[in-house]
Amino acid sequence: MYPKKYPRNQWYVAAHSEDVGRQLLSRWLLDEPVCLYRTSENAPVALADRCIHRQMPLSKGRLGDDDTIECGYHGTVYRTDGQAERIPSQPNVPRACRVHRFPLFEKWGLVWIWMGKPELADPARIPGHHWLTDPGWATVRGTLPMKARAQLLNENLLDLSHLEFLHAGSIGTAKIAKTPITTDFDDGVVRVSRPMYSIDCPPFFTKTMGLSGVIDRGQVAEFFPPAFHITHVSAKPAGDLDESRKCEQKAIHCVTPARGNTTHYFWCHARNYKIDDPEINALMQHGMEMVFKQDVEASEAIEEIISNYEPDHPIELNFKVDAGALQARRLMDQLVAAEQ
Structure with a gap:
């Protein structure tokens, strides 16, 4: 598991x-x-x-x-x-x-x-991530230590329905979890898409993007096994057909196993709007780190439970939204088995 x-x-x-x-x-x-x-x-x-x-x-x-x-x-x-x-x-x-x-x-x-x-x-074989140094994008980055196995964070990043609950008050709003997802798998990459239309604008988007009210929000989580994620995020006023008013973000998550049940979480966050605004840079640096710390804390809480049951695990029930995470587990098993 x-x-x-x-x-x-x-x-x-x-x-x-x-x-x-x-x-x-x-x-x-x-x-x-x-x-x-x-x-x-x-x-x-x-x-x-x-x-x-x-x-x-x-x-x-x-x-x-x-x-x-x-x-x-x-x-x-x-x-x-x-x-x-x-x-x-x-x-x-x-x-x-x-x-x-x-x-x-x-x-x-x-x-x-x-x-x-x-x-x-x-x-x-390394996935492209040019946004991090592209002059048309602004990037903040950091590193978080995690006292949990890497797979817990890999699965967290593929099931973003948790935004509504774990990140309420920052990047989460109501109805995210109810929005249907599409899960694709091709060329060894797991991709979970969640397009959201006429959904409430989260507080953090208001602070950084200047949006408010209802928005159209795009969200695609890509996993490149065994340890690299790109979350593509876009937002614009609901129903607005002018693409020039769309704000885009790329969240890069590098989930590297360390020693035992510990992990290095190297994160980067790039955006293509207000790239020369130092205030927005500071908001992004602090705000995204706080969001990602919540993911780390959730993974560590789960680790504390499952590690005490090993070599067995408590029974779990999978939901439809787990399609991406389950595919990631299968891919990881296949990569390890192929080497053995």
Whole structure:
């Protein structure tokens, strides 16, 4: 029901680009410790965050001007490719003295990592998300730690009927849950669409978009297994045929398993209206983080229940609105099974 195993021959978001710099950054990803940093030429690097000698985290060492890492325990020095080039206590360096280097891909403000077989890492498999750095869009972003398995958030993001209840008073209004959805599955992507016509404008849209009264609201949730979501949102006055008055938003959700039942939630929110308004930027930064924190809190509350029942789970009853989430479960099972 709620898998904790995740496919490794896939791309996951390891960090926002702004998170990775000339300081050694330790981050657990798919139950492995990873050390992230940038070279002097600004290229991101990801090494296994454990010295091959005695497992001391490399992130507790020192980054040299030549981009090498000196282990803080016994001084072994590693190059960016993971190979050790110096062991202070002996003159020779065995070829086996190396740590794994993970393939990375950086674009549009996100750093992606491949945790599986390096020879299979193909950046062409990463979904497009150009809005995050497009000059015609304004973007805010953040990271939320979650004490729950990633699948709970994956399913939360595919069943947006919860907006009416979990996010009442911000982006939720009445009648969202009653609005029919369409669920599509093609080319490995799950897509849940909910067009809403003549529906009340939520308070947060009034603050940011300047809309009020009744609106036509579009909402399409896309899931690119195993860990990436794009929620396409649009709004305009009800019945207005002028597309120039439509406001569009793209919510990017990167749900990366960390260690055990914990998850990194890297979120981004882009909009194509009022892009030069600092007040709206501040509203978006604070407002969206509060909304996403509510999703995290709900996932953590569910985790507290189901983790105490494992290896079994309490009986659950599925509703029609769960079609997208159930398809996501099947896809995740298929990806894991294919690797095994």
